[in-house]
Amino acid sequence: MKKIVIIGASSGIGMRVATDFARLGWRVGIAARREELLKTIKDQYPDRIEYMGLDVTAPDAVERFYKLIEMIDGMDILLYAAGCGWYNPELRLTDDIRAVAVNVAGFTSIVNAAYRYYKETANVHRGRIAVITSVAGVKGIGISAAYSASKRYQWTYLQALDQLAHQQHVNVGITDIRPGFVRTDLIKDDPHDLPMVMSLDYVAPRIERAILLGRRIATIDSRWAVVTGLWRLVPPCLWKHIGLDL
Ligand SMILES: NC(=O)c1ccc[n+]([C@@H]2O[C@H](COP(=O)([O-])OP(=O)(O)OC[C@H]3O[C@@H](n4cnc5c(N)ncnc54)[C@H](OP(=O)(O)O)[C@@H]3O)[C@@H](O)[C@H]2O)c1
Structure with missing residues (x-):
């Protein structure tokens, strides 16, 4: 039986991909801070899902991650779906520091540990590290x-x-x-009428296909690939004039 570990699986994209893989017959290890939510996900597929309370910013994050791998007896795929971010034109320092703690330091702890795990164990079977990043990495975005x-x-x-x-x-x-x-909790407090918002029903199969086909980079979806392709062409002197209304 194939095995996937998903960090950040208590809601949103991670939760949806976790239940999809369990339905397909995979063993799934799920982790996040809100254990009560993880338990309700396990209850849907009690024989296939194991869970671990884990804060990616805590000193014991890697130890707990390795324990979860043991609980499902190995890891063919890591999906790192934990993340946070805010609409923050006021530059609230606590929110900026929190985004860095989870998306930079926490991400590094887990992905680094996964690489070392595969370095030591995946000589025969190919492992995979998949991460939900974002189109937002293409340029500096003033409000985030x-x-x-x-x-x-x-x-x-x-x-x-x-x-x-x-x-x-x-x-x-x-x-x-x-x-x-x-459309997940991540953007629920954004005050704007955001453009081209996609549902989890639409996005999840595209994410799963990208992982299973071993794509190196997958922009979801093609409309966003076109839009962000255009963003790349905008020089810095023009980029600063473009943005959402505050
Ligand atoms: N929604 C979008 O529009 C969008 C677009 C592009 C990329 N993304 C990315 O997709 C990823 C998933 O976000 P989502 O949209 O599914 O939002 P979400 O529903 O808010 O999910 C975020 C997940 O991250 C977990 N998490 C947050 N802080 C954590 C911590 N310190 N330790 C462990 N887990 C933590 C949360 O679990 P707990 O709170 O239980 O810990 C939750 O399971 C994020 O990296 C986000 O940047 C989202």
Whole structure:
């Protein structure tokens, strides 16, 4: 039986992908801080899902992550779906620091630990590290400075790991999944009428396909790939004039 560990599975994208993989017959290890939510997800597939309360910013995050891998007897795929970010034109420092703690430091702890796990164990079966990053990494976004910067960090770290795995002959593939807006708790407090918001029903199968096909980078969806392709072409002197109304 194939095994996937999903960090950030108590709600939103991570929760949806976890139940989809369990329905497909995979063993699924899920983690996040809200254990009561994780338990209700396990109750849907008690034989296939195990859970672990885990805060990616806590000193014991890696230890708990490794314990969860043991609980499902291995890990073919890690999906890192934990994340936070805020509409923050006021630059509230606590929120910026929180985004960095989860999306940069927490991400690094878990993804680094997954790479080392595969370096030691995945000689025969290919492992995979997949991360839900975001299209937001393409440029600095004024109203979400720390969030957009943290997503760019994730893109770069994953690119580096892909190169390192090649250099060190580590049998692990890297998948960077970059969705546009998805209707989840993450954007529920945003005061704007956000454009091109996608449902979980629409996004989840596209994410799962990207992981299973071993895509290196998947922008979800093609409309967002076009929009962000255009963003890349905008020079800094023009970019600063573009943005959502405050
Ligand atoms: N929604 C969008 O529009 C959108 C677009 C592009 C990318 N993304 C990315 O997709 C990922 C998933 O977000 P979502 O939209 O599914 O939002 P969500 O429903 O808020 O899910 C976020 C998940 O991260 C977990 N998490 C947050 N802080 C954590 C911590 N310190 N330790 C462990 N887990 C933590 C949460 O669990 P607990 O609170 O229980 O810990 C929750 O399970 C994020 O990285 C986000 O940046 C979202």
